[in-house]
Amino acid sequence: MRKIYCEITSRELELPERIERIVSLSPAVTETLFMLGLGERVVGVSAFDVHPAEARKKPVLGSYSTTNLEKLRVLNPQLIFLTSGYQRKLAAQLSQLYPTYVVELPVSVNSIVDMVVKVGLVVNEQDRARVIAKGMLRTLAQHVRDIQTTPSVYVEVDLGGPVTFGAYSYITDALSIVGARNIFADHACEWEKPDFDVVLQRDPEVIIYEPKMFRSKTLGEVLDMLGTRGWSKLSALTHGRVYITPAPYDFLAHHGPSFILKAIPWLDSTIHFSNT
Numbered sequence: 117m118r119k120i121y122c123e124i125t126s127r128e129l130e131l132p133e134r135i136e137r138i139v140s141l142s143p144a145v146t147e148t149l150f151m152l153g154l155g156e157r158v159v160g161v162s163a164f165d166v167h168p169a170e171a172r173k174k175p176v177l178g179s180y181s182t183t184n185l186e187k188l189r190v191l192n193p194q195l196i197f198l199t200s201g202y203q204r205k206l207a208a209q210l211s212q213l214y215p216t217y218v219v220e221l222p223v224s225v226n227s228i229v230d231m232v233v234k235v236g237l238v239v240n241e242q243d244r245a246r247v248i249a250k251g252m253l254r255t256l257a258q259h260v261r262d263i264q265t266t267p268s269v270y271v272e273v274d275l276g277g278p279v280t281f282g283a284y285s286y287i288t289d290a291l292s293i294v295g296a297r298n299i300f301a302d303h304a305c306e307w308e309k310p311d312f313d314v315v316l317q318r319d320p321e322v323i324i325y326e327p328k329m330f331r332s333k334t335l336g337e338v339l340d341m342l343g344t345r346g347w348s349k350l351s352a353l354t355h356g357r358v359y360i361t362p363a364p365y366d367f368l369a370h371h372g373p374s375f376i377l378k379a380i381p382w383l384d385s386t387i388h389f390s391n392t
Contacts, residue, residue, distance in 0.1 A: 124218040139193040147372035148235045166365045224289040252376045259384040261295030269296045270320035274328040280310040294384040323352040332363035
């Protein structure tokens with residue numbers, strides 16, 4: 117047995133060399149496990165674990181904050197993965213029942229790379245994890261921009277209502293990496309409900325909108341929605357710089373490896389195309 121210490125739960129886990137039954141209720145970790153070649157060992161996921169597509173074929177045990185304990189008992193996992201923050205209460209509950217490892221909610225893009233390495237260490241696939249991490253770093257290096265004029269960007273994600281992001285968000289960090297500036301980068305928070313009047317005052321040059329998961333919106337629908345807020349004269353709207361992220365799954369609101377491998381290249385090309 118291997119002994120793995122989880123800083124967040126302050127618990128030492130005893131894990132076998134080869135873990136056969138893994139439950140991941142963290143979409144970011146689930147994607148990482150599949151990239152590590154461990155998809156067959158994932159026996160349960162949450163309703164929001166959709167990266168990669170094969171993850172949707174796994175038994176669903178609950179949402180971000182709840183799980184079906186009876187289904188969990190039948191699966192008898194050797195290891196459960198969760199994410200801190202919104203899953204902290206669930207982690208406290210499940211760590212009393214099963215070996216549970218909690219990864220930190222990332223505040224930076226580098227934290228996503230760190231998460232991949234940590235997951236690899238926990239499941240005893242550190243070599244594969246470091247190969248994936250290197251690929252992520254190579255992709256990241258291709259999109260680092262250090263420019264004098266940084267376009268201002270407003271990002272909104274529909275999480276059952278409009279949500280935007282502040283200083284403690286990997287999304288804000290990603291915008292900085294690709295040479296842009298989040299208009300709410302000075303707000304000391306991870307996410308918040310946007311103040312529409314402040315958006316008007318700060319007049320972003322680019323708006324990026326992410327529809328609610330499993331749904332899609334046309335550009336016309338988004339422009340109509342923004343117009344109802346009195347935003348029709350914002351620079352982003354008058355210059356045609358409103359963009360919708362690829363649907364139907366979380367794209368920016370997903371902090372697995374694909375955020376670096378897919379979302380950052382998309383942000384880079386979208387933002388700088390809009391300013392040419």
